[in-house]
Amino acid sequence: MLILLTCINNIIYKRNSPLGAEIVMSSQTLVDVNLQGMDHNFVPNGSYDVIGLGVMPLEQALLLLERMPRSYPPHVLALEEYCPAAIIFAHNDATVLIALDTDGSFYAIIDDESKGIENKDVADLDVESAKKIVREYLEGKEGIPSSLIATLNTRPVLYVYSDKINDIELRDIYRIIVKKPGFLSSPKIIIEYREPALNKPVRMEAIIREKNSVNTIYNVLLGVLGPNKVILK
Numbered sequence: 625m626l627i628l629l630t631c632i633n634n635i636i637y638k639r640n641s642p643l644g645a646e647i648v649m650s651s652q653t654l655v656d657v658n659l660q661g662m663d664h665n666f667v668p669n670g671s672y673d674v675i676g677l678g679v680m681p682l683e684q685a686l687l688l689l690e691r692m693p694r695s696y697p698p699h700v701l702a703l704e705e706y707c708p709a710a711i712i713f714a715h716n717d718a719t720v721l722i723a724l725d726t727d728g729s730f731y732a733i734i735d736d737e738s739k740g741i742e743n744k745d746v747a748d749l750d751v752e753s754a755k756k757i758v759r760e761y762l763e764g765k766e767g768i769p770s771s772l773i774a775t776l777n778t779r780p781v782l783y784v785y786s787d788k789i790n791d792i793e794l795r796d797i798y799r800i801i802v803k804k805p806g807f808l809s810s811p812k813i814i815i816e817y818r819e820p821a822l823n824k825p826v827r828m829e830a831i832i833r834e835k836n837s838v839n840t841i842y843n844v845l846l847g848v849l850g851p852n853k854v855i856l857k
Contacts, residue, residue: 653682653765654844656714661707661723666691668724670706678839681847682762685713686755694728701726713758715765722754732757792817794849798825801855802842811838 659675662668677688693709700706710723717737725731730749734757735742746757787794792815801814811832819826832838838856846854 653715653763654679655682655685655762655765657685657688658712658714659710660712661709662693666693666709668693668696668700668709670700670703672707674712678843680840680843682713682759684843684847686758689722689751689754689758692722692730692751693724696724696726713762715762718761718765720758720761722749722758730754734761736761789815789845789848793820796820797849797853799853799855800845800849801857802838802845803857804838805835811835813841 656679657677659666659677660672661670663671664675688711692711696706696709708723708725710721713720713722718739719735721733722730723733725747729747730751732744732746732749732754734744734746739761741761749757789797796818798816798818800816803809803812803814805811813830813832815828817826817828818824832841842854842856
């Protein structure tokens with residue numbers, strides 16, 4: 625088995641890949657997702673602190689709405705002031721906030737600079753209608769969120785298409801392992817695939833220099849290849 629080891633500054637890239645400041649998604653919209661008013665487990669706590677979940681494909685992000693709470697704990701309602709439990713979906717000039725109302729329904733607050741929309745309020749939503757609202761304003765947005773562009777800057781980038789990753793066809797990929805940093809080890813990504821020119825399995829490893837990029841890399845790859853081929857360890 626051929627092993628290729630590459631050490632990079634940020635996003636993994638295959639040998640001889642181009643440099644750039646974007647991840648190219650030919651058929652998916654990427655959104656920046658944050659939680660507010662609840663913890664990582666989607667339990668309402670009234671906090672105004674923002675929890676960043678990173679950048680991910682829109683359809684994957686929409687699944688988070690199914691985890692939204694349906695009621696507030698009494699101790700939160702008893703607070704003099706509290707932040708509603710909400711998921712915030714954003715893509716550059718457009719933001720859709722989906723929040724839990726006290727009656728158990730959801731409401732949306734929408735801002736879309738390109739359409740001249742500011743603080744548009746849509747009430748009495750359920751999970752499916754909330755998904756529809758997010759799709760309406762964010763689906764089809766081109767490019768990637770500015771938050772991710774700022775992270776990438778002009779460093780090497782993993783180019784992700786609907787049918788390949790850089791020059792590796794998706795059908796040739798056996799699996800991708802994204803490894804979190806350990807106490808004494810750096811995070812890394814491992815791609816195991818078949819190299820048609822060699823007609824043999826290839827294992828490529830690369831160290832991820834910026835630890836906060838791990839979840840973003842994982843989420844982007846998961847949206848393209850699915851959970852059967854992408855593993856986070």
